Amino acid sequence: MVLHAARRVALFLLVWAAAGRAAASRDEYDGPLLNGNFEDTPDRSQMDGLKVLGPDAIPYWKTTGFVEYVERGAKQGDMALTVPEGAHAVRLGIQSSIEQQLSVTPGRHYAITFSAARTCTQADERLNVSILPDGVAAGELPIQTIYSHNGWDSYAWAFKAKHGLVTLVIHHADDKVEDPACGPIVDNISIKTLNPPHITHDNFLRNGGFEEGPYINPGSESWGVLLPPTNEDPISPLPGWSIMSYSKAVKYISSEHSRVPHANGTRAVELVAGLEAALVQEVDIIPGRSYKLEFTVGDAANGCVAPMSVMVATAHGSQSVTHNSTGTGGCTRGRVDFTAEVNHTRVVFYSSGYHTTSDGTGTLCGPVIDDVSLVFVHPHARRLFR
Structure with missing residues (x-):
């Protein structure tokens, strides 16, 4: 009996120890x-x-x-x-x-x-x-x-x-x-x-506020988290969005240590690689319908001082929106209107220039994108949703 009891205790300890090695x-x-x-x-x-x-x-x-x-x-x-x-x-x-x-x-x-x-x-x-x-x-x-x-x-x-x-x-x-x-x-x-979000009555884009994304370690809050290009990570850590680039990244930032343009949000994306990385989402649309694409361009209050231009492109053309950054966290609202000619489009954001912070450290920085929405310019848009 003692031997069997000892074996049961030993087996319990072994299983307990093994469980402790896994999440x-x-x-x-x-x-x-x-x-x-x-x-x-x-x-x-x-x-x-x-x-x-x-x-x-x-x-x-x-x-x-x-x-x-x-x-x-x-x-x-x-x-x-x-x-x-x-x-x-x-x-x-x-x-x-x-x-x-x-x-x-x-x-x-x-x-x-x-x-x-x-x-x-x-x-x-x-x-x-x-x-x-x-x-x-x-x-x-x-x-x-x-x-x-x-x-x-x-x-x-x-x-x-x-x-x-x-x-x-x-x-x-x-x-x-x-x-x-x-x-x-x-x-x-x-x-x-x-938890990948879905489109809603108020936004055809998924995760337009960038609130759903990877964990940001407290020790890296000041610098954010780099999101790799889609060719390196086919499952995006930023649900709804892809990063198009050969080898560069965009930065996912938090309001705890950076300025985020959307007043009710805590996350945004900083375009730190200039022309070499783009933020992309594909979305279904209906030919003949009119659409309004709105977004905010700002800076992270990280000393990125410069006129920062963001190129916004869809299947129906492109437009440049400039935010004259003083490096203290301002923002500019942008808007693109178009009438759909095809049944889907890509919404693309990229910085048209390269920037570094003004503190002399050479830290790469760039315009911050937030609060992106795509909606019908139509009073009965809600009928399309079930």
Whole structure:
């Protein structure tokens, strides 16, 4: 009896420990992954200097390849390594990865947010994000351009779950440098369940106020979260919208630390890549009907001082709207009227210029888009909705 009781206790502890290694089963996520900021430290017996020795050394994570556990103040030669938040992060050497198991709901959309900093200026550092066994891969996230002045940026990437239990993998794909430790630092990994909005009687565009989007880590509020181009992430972390670009991104910002034009909203999009990235949504329309497209162009109160012009394009032409920014958070309302000639159109926004903040740091900035709506200019538009 004692032996059987001991076995039952041992089995319970084993199951309990295994459950602790995976995220809790729930439909709604909105925050950091377990040990997503890496402040729960590995045992020193599992370390050789900065190098992580065992695949399970970092609590709640599994590592593969040459992975280092970096503390704030650590150096690579004479260069101090950047830790985006807190005191610790991980550094992914060549062909290395970190992974964590997640419990999700099949068919639902999720956004992953994480921060990354480059450490090897001569290396072609490339981060891939994937979900297994779904086979959902992001390709290569564009981390070559640094958008902020502090040496790191936050990125978002989204997926649609096919299975209830999946594994998030962040992989450093570069293998062309001799130093096996050379690679990006990763920190602040979070997840949010996305609830894609639908069109309404008042707006043919989905998520026109940009309120539905990825989790923004508190430590990155001042800089926002970069949204990758659609060719890198076919499931957009900004529901309803796609980012069209070869390698650049747009920035998702919060009213907690940036100025958002819409008075009743808390989120907006800053076009920080000039002509190289566009915000796009496809929408169904009815030929012969008249439409009104309205939107707000402003600045994030981040010292982006310049006349900032936004090009707005549909299948029926394009128009430029200029906001004369003083860098303190003003805004300008724009409007485009057209009569539909086809049954669908793309609504496209992009900045017609390149801008940096006036503080001399070289931080990329640009016009902020918010409160976008497309409606009939017709008294009986509501009849089209059921």
